[in-house]
Amino acid sequence: MPGDARAQLAICARSEQALPTAHRLAELLQLPQVPPGTLPSDCKSAQALLLVDTQTLALQLCGRKMPGAVAVDFGAADMRHRRGAGHNELLGKAVGIGKKRELAVLDATAGLGRDGFVLADLGARVRMYERHPVVAAMLEAGIRAAQTSSDAWLAGVVSRMSLCSQDARQTDPSQLCQADVIYLDPMFERRDKSAAVKKEMALFQFLLQDEPEDEADLLRWALQRPVARVVVKRPARAAPLAGMTPSHSIRGKAVRYDVHVLAGLC
Ligand SMILES: C[S@@+](CC[C@H](N)C(=O)[O-])C[C@H]1O[C@@H](n2cnc3c(N)ncnc32)[C@H](O)[C@@H]1O
CATH class of the missing domain: 3.40.50.150 (Vaccinia Virus protein VP39)
Structure with a gap:
């Protein structure tokens, strides 16, 4: 996938409660945000979304038929x-x-x-x-x-x-x-x-x-x-x-x- 990966990545809060964490991460990582609850399968404005929940952080490529999200789960x-x-x-x-x-x-x-x-x-x-x-x-x-x-x-x-x-x-x-x-x-x-x-x-x-x-x-x-x-x-x-x-x-x-x-x- 050619191009600058960081320029194609955006942050998405998975819920209203996760918004403060999403704002903090967007500032820290200097990434744009998409509206809360945006589904990676429907997202057209980024190539991947960093999905922010109150406890977890997951990354998923956007588009249909793309593989599911990846997160660090040591208890898996x-x-x-x-x-x-x-x-x-x-x-x-x-x-x-x-x-x-x-x-x-x-x-x-x-x-x-x-x-x-x-x-x-x-x-x-x-x-x-x-x-x-x-x-x-x-x-x-x-x-x-x-x-x-x-x-x-x-x-x-x-x-x-x-x-x-x-x-x-x-x-x-x-x-x-x-x-x-x-x-x-x-x-x-x-x-x-x-x-x-x-x-x-x-x-x-x-x-x-x-x-x-x-x-x-x-x-x-x-x-x-x-x-x-x-x-x-x-x-x-x-x-x-x-x-x-x-x-x-x-x-x-x-x-x-x-x-x-x-x-x-x-
Ligand atoms: C193959 S992955 C490591 C996988 C890891 N062993 C695991 O079990 O999950 C390589 C990682 O090293 C990082 N990396 C490469 N060179 C580095 C460096 N000089 N300092 C810190 N991180 C580095 C990359 O950003 C990448 O995330």
């Missing part, structure tokens, strides 16, 4: 299923869960926070960085909803997560001193073809169409920080990012974690 069934099915072990192994008490991970490409959440669920403290303001706002809303959830497990996991809405490379050096591992998942090359993932990909392709392709720089930056390891998530058969051979890789069916070991974890 698929997050719980992944946990039960043990999908998260490879990621935990790659960052070194169990090698150090309260491992501190700097997730430099937070996105919708799935991997950050998995790492926090495995016991790590996770500081996430997301530079796209709309993605960061969606993630912040998801964290806030989980914080106020009556589900003790959910609230406990997000208590180990924090978010900075900025480029990870602008992080304060004092934050870097506290990190053991930098985690990178810079690309939306998706590995499973489920309907939920296709929906997410379509939205992110729209939203991130103008973002710089600077993942090689990000890896070079990470490798020069005072951390014990840098972990890069890659599609299973892709070449190592920036052609940099990792110390070792943890391989799954669809993804691979390239681990650059810089020091011991202790």
Whole structure:
């Protein structure tokens, strides 16, 4: 979808009660608003709507036959299923869960926070960085909803997560001193073809169409920080990012974690 994604995005309050939040977000993100209750299927004045409710923030492409809305919901069934099915072990192994008490991970490409959440669920403290303001706002809303959830497990996991809405490379050096591992998942090359993932990909392709392709720089930056390891998530058969051979890789069916070991974890 060519063009400036931000210029094609608008904010829509889903109810009268959500109007103050919608106004605040419109000002913060510098986005226009469409009348409250506008349906994405009928909207002609934008290519995507950020749908604002009192508690949630969802993004949906406009037009008929477009995929449904995407929101950050850490309590959703698929997050719980992944946990039960043990999908998260490879990621935990790659960052070194169990090698150090309260491992501190700097997730430099937070996105919708799935991997950050998995790492926090495995016991790590996770500081996430997301530079796209709309993605960061969606993630912040998801964290806030989980914080106020009556589900003790959910609230406990997000208590180990924090978010900075900025480029990870602008992080304060004092934050870097506290990190053991930098985690990178810079690309939306998706590995499973489920309907939920296709929906997410379509939205992110729209939203991130103008973002710089600077993942090689990000890896070079990470490798020069005072951390014990840098972990890069890659599609299973892709070449190592920036052609940099990792110390070792943890391989799954669809993804691979390239681990650059810089020091011991202790
Ligand atoms: C593939 S997504 C990450 C998905 C994430 N791992 C998850 O589980 O939801 C990549 C994200 O990284 C963000 N990003 C890329 N480079 C960044 C940087 N230098 N600093 C902060 N965020 C960055 C993009 O805006 C995008 O939202």
